[in-house]
Amino acid sequence: MTVMEAEQKSAPQSVTGKKTVLSGIQPTGILHIGNYVGALSMWVQNQHLYNNFYMIANLHALSIPEAVNAKELRENSRRVVALYVAAGLDPDESVLFLQSDVPAHAYLGWILTCCTPMGWLERMTQFKTKAAQRETVGTGLFTYPSLQAADILIYKADYVPVGDDQNQHVELTRDVAQRFNSLFGEYFPLPSVMNRKTGARIMGLDDPTAKMSKSLAETRKGHAINLLDSPSVIKKSIMGAVTDAGGETRFDEASPGVLNLLTLYEVLSGESRPAIEEKFAGKGYGFLKRELVEVVVKTVEPIQSRYKEITETPGYLDNMIAKGAERARAVADKTLADVRELVGM
Secondary structure (H helix, E strand, O other): OOOEEEOOOOOOOOOOOOOEEEEEEOOOOOOEHHHHHHHHHHHHHHOOOOEEEEEEOOOHHHHOHHHOOHHHHHHHHHHHHHHHHHOOOOOOOEEEEEHHHOOHHHHHHHHHHHHOOHHHHHOOHHHHHHHHOOOOOOHHHHHHHHHHHHHHHOOOOOEEEOOHHHHHHHHHHHHHHHHHHHHHOOOOOOOEEEEEOOOOOOEOOOOOOOEOOHHHHHHOOOOOOEOOOOHHHHHHHHHOOOOOOOOOOOOOOOOHHHHHHHHHHHHHHOOOHHHHHHHHOOOHHHHHHHHHHHHHHHHHHHHHHHHHHHHOOOOHHHHHHHHHHHHHHHHHHHHHHHHHHHHOO
């Protein structure tokens, strides 16, 4: 699978002979190059191999309600769908939908929340990190992982393509599925993570110790490269990226900032590590940055062109979203009906 590898544990085949994949991105801010490298490009690369369900996780966006603007949430949700397709996802090949358009997610989320011990949720790293940054913490942020488990299990997903910082959530989903199965009867398969071999976590250009973030990109110029950025903005962001005072461009010796740039170049160019190290040896970080600018602009230009076409075609986006929701509900509602029967409803 070229630059990605799946942790493949035993999982049942679907009736079509293909296994099922589920993943999604929150519609907070504009998608950036880290989203493309860590998620979208992998989804596109493998979309013909699996039964794919790719959602816009707008229910999860409400877990911090103070940060939500209703108008922006609606607009961003549509923008993310358009970017999914512009990046190369085929809406006929993959089911693309808004999480909120499939009420069964929330219904199953409640049932699984009731099956999830508080201690499991208290151990979640993302909850502890985000809670520490806020004066008040809503229960939605605390129970977020059980809804995420419902997102995965309602389609009986075999694989969940995620960055390595999300592995804990998939492991929790496996635990929740096992607990449900022990309480109500064997039903849910246990999903496995699907991680990239390289580029699973792209770091901020202004701070290579922190993952590139949509929310940080809204307040810190030069933190991220958004997929809709102009070539001049992309150039400014990359040329201002944090490096070091040395000149090391070998992957195993580079500082965090330089390694981040090398990794981006590796994934987007498709060149091997030995070839990249030879190309940049002794030429300085300015040369590396200029070459990376060229590769990034070449990557996003067709995405931006397709995005413009999608958003300017009357009715196209609305029809695609409606069709995706219908296809997702057909599967999710069947699972929920089974679960209702198992739990006595």
